Amino acid sequence: MIRHIVAWNHKEEFTEAEKKENAEKIKTELEALTQCMDGIIELRVHINTMPSGNRDVVLNSLFHSEEALAAYQIHPEHKKAGSFIGAVMQDRICIDYYE
Numbered sequence: 001m002i003r004h005i006v007a008w009n010h011k012e013e014f015t016e017a018e019k020k021e022n023a024e025k026i027k028t029e030l031e032a033l034t035q036c037m038d039g040i041i042e043l044r045v046h047i048n049t050m051p052s053g054n055r056d057v058v059l060n061s062l063f064h065s066e067e068a069l070a071a072y073q074i075h076p077e078h079k080k081a082g083s084f085i086g087a088v089m090q091d092r093i094c095i096d097y098y099e
Contacts, residue, residue, distance in 0.1 A: 002063045003099045007055035008089035022088040023047045029081040039068025
């Protein structure tokens with residue numbers, strides 16, 4: 001199995017209300033991907049609400065295989081979500097590892 005974790009920060013040009021709305025949209029769009037593709041064991045998006053964190057939104061997902069992760073990354077619905085994420089977030093960090 002492959003663990004895929006990605007974290008972002010909001011772009012600074014958004015108000016706090018816009019940041020909250022954008023984070024909720026990211027959560028909704030990414031978590032919906034579990035309904036339209038195979039190979040995802042779990043996929044959760046967490047929105048930071050505590051001042052001790054240094055990332056605003058985190059995707060924590062688990063895939064059956066590297067092939068499943070690769071298929072996820074090129075899936076049209078993932079590309080759609082990624083386009084929105086790229087427009088509103090910055091400072092992307094990612095780690096993938098075998099679990």
